[in-house]
Amino acid sequence: MNLNKIINTPRLTGLHLRVLGICFLLNMLDGMDVLVISFAAPFISDAWDVSPGALGIVFSAALVGMALGAVFVSPYSDKLGRKKIIVGSICTITAGMWLTALSGSVTELAFFRFVAGLGIGSMLASLTSMVSEYAPDKYRNQAILILHAGYPIGAIIAGFMAAHILPQWGWQPLFEVTALISLCALPLALFLLPESLDFLISRQPAKALEKVNRILLSLRHTVVSSLPRVEADATTSAGLPGLLTSNLRSATLLLWLAFMMAFASLYFLLSWVVKLAVDAGLPVEDAMLAGISLNLGAFFGSVLLGWLSSKMGLIRVISVFFILGAIASIVYGTVDMNVAGAMVAIFILMFFVQGGFTGLYAVAARLYPTSIRTTGVGWAIGAGRVGAVSGPALAGVLIGAGIPVGWMFIIFSIPLLVATATILKINHQPVKKD
Template sequence: MATGGTTGDLHAAAPGTAGWTPIQVTVVAICAVINMLDGMDVLIISYIAPAMAKDWGVSFEVLGVIFSAGLVGMMLGSIVIAPLADGIGRRPVVLGALVVITAGAFGTGLAQTIPAFVGFRFLTGLGIGTLLASVAALASEYAPPGKRSIAIGWFQAGYPIGAVLTGLVSIWSIPQFGWQATLLGTAVVSAVVLPFAFMLLPESLDFLQNRQPAGALAKINALRLRLDLPQLDNLPPPRSRGAVPKLGHLFAGGLWKSTLILWLSIFLGYLVLYFVTSWIPRLASEAGLSAANSLWAGSVFNVGGIIGTTSIGWLATKRDIGWLIRGYMLVGAVLLVVFSQPMPLVAVLGVAVGMGLAVQGGFSGFYSLAAQIYPTEVRSSGIGWAIGIGRGGSVIGPLLGGFLLGQHLPLWIVFLCFAIPLALSGMLAALVRGRADLA
């Protein structure tokens, strides 16, 4: 039995431990840094796209395929590989995915043909898709009671921070060293993060208590000591052991309705998010901005994303996360249409900040929503499948954007085609009902 404490989920086990311990801060910070790699690896393609298109002579349609190659990998990684984290642990899956990302990034920077480039982008995406569900689960599971949405907000802020830093470096490095050298720089960053994750990232306490792998009691007590929780004398019966949870578990116990609504909502959100993030520098260029100013538009979009992801995490401690997502997405839909109108540079950058705040902020709320819906034993699977299904939208978004732009339609029509699904995504999110006790 436990000495002075319970043996369940961290959020239920420590009602009196509302403050942040050093290990909790470390875990959420490492998760945010890892998520920065996602922002860096995804956004670097949109930043190098104009230079790449000029050097290799690729069309809008081919750029759409290049954008989507990594996103297909992300989709498969989220659905096929990420659920392994519920069976073998969060930590080994995260570390393995980081190795894959690093290898893919080096390959992309060294590729000399479009097929090789697309193949290595797929490999990088496979690692990123595998990674995100596990680090999101870790960030939520290590948060103090009542702070899960804040922890996920901080974790999600890593994405736009990585994108902003990538944009600022790209503005300088692409003219100085070329777009391929800039890609190799992202590989070096991934390689640097890997040993720090190996040294600092612990296994999920919730996973150890629910799955109870070999040596679980000693590992649990070591973590509980660092979390200022009482030690356990022995383990309770495990909730689950052995095989990875099956897809049907995400529909059991009345979860089916929330799962389906969440999937559709995230699919539509990804559709719009990756259209904007992939194309915003090129769209700004099409609207008449210079190449340098177009990259600034992409960067300030992600500055808005930092504000949006952190603000929705804080607001989610006071308001229903589904309703917050709806509000953010509706504002984002309006700003998408506004962005398509001719404006001076200052106005374009201001609207880009607002779009980043609303679209990325609203989208980051999906991680909190998914973490609230699913219990510990299927949390990585639930988040992974939601992200994986959603990644179908991320694949379609850049392709659809490339097709519409290739038809030389007015920009306001192109943006309206994405504003409508963004608004619908927010409306659906408000219909999802999670487990409020885990917020």
């Protein structure tokens, strides 16, 4: 069975589009569930008199959960299957969001945000692997980047929901609504999302032949009477050691550092832009628009990078985006602007920062073979979460210490330049394919 020939068919089928569409919607939920806290933060701060430092810990709690989910839970996707981890993650996210709405203290709020983050982190790597394994090679970069463009769309939806719900009903109902939306996504994953064809062939779980033939029919290929013999490395190379073999070690460590630096800048922006806008005297409605503008830039940047990468090369385009993002961050922090100018500047800033960051997922998915793909993506995300956790927390400490807002954007442009230097060092060579 030539799996590459089957998947790399030049025609797109309904199954290709269904997998991408469902995973896109699930990643939208991730964006909604992660970023809803940034919209609710001013209201939580006013209601409970929360200090910037404590608020930074609440921001970071979900990110810690996402890191642990990506590193310790998502690798089970390489053993149990992408679909099982995705379904379990949705259940965890739903519970965490609902319990967040019931929080009665900052400690409870941080803990339940951690629970939601655990589910989000464990699902994200599996979604990336699923889309990568179903996308024909010709469209793989674009498919992965479209998947991750769902994240800012979810954040935009959260922004519109927040603008409607928060002024009238407060922050708790906002989390209740997001929990219900997450729950409604469960049937999509249970009944409409197939298991990864790569996983079924390489691991051959129970009823693998039946499931493979059902997928082959959906891909307009003939069925098979038996599956190929499982290769030894399909069962022995999974896990962290597989990422640190001699041919992958250097690229893996560089990828981790690039994720870490990009995450630090990205989550500073995602977590603090709305709160800083309110503190600067912007009406809450305009501050919400700032968050929406930020995520619109993220969406269009991610989609355009996918198209440009097919023309100019993935790593080259990511590097250009990061450099332009650093410049945009410095300009935004040092130039006085009216509200309209600030919205445009935020759009441009996030266009380059999120666009370049999203490209790192495509690098990770292409770097690793099926047997360790989700493990590789998960550990890259987990390593990156060190930056995601430290970025908002450090910003909270610096703001509390009286560092001017403008300087914050200059400080957080530096990790983007480090990420640029790091990603250029990755010798992105194809590894053994399944």
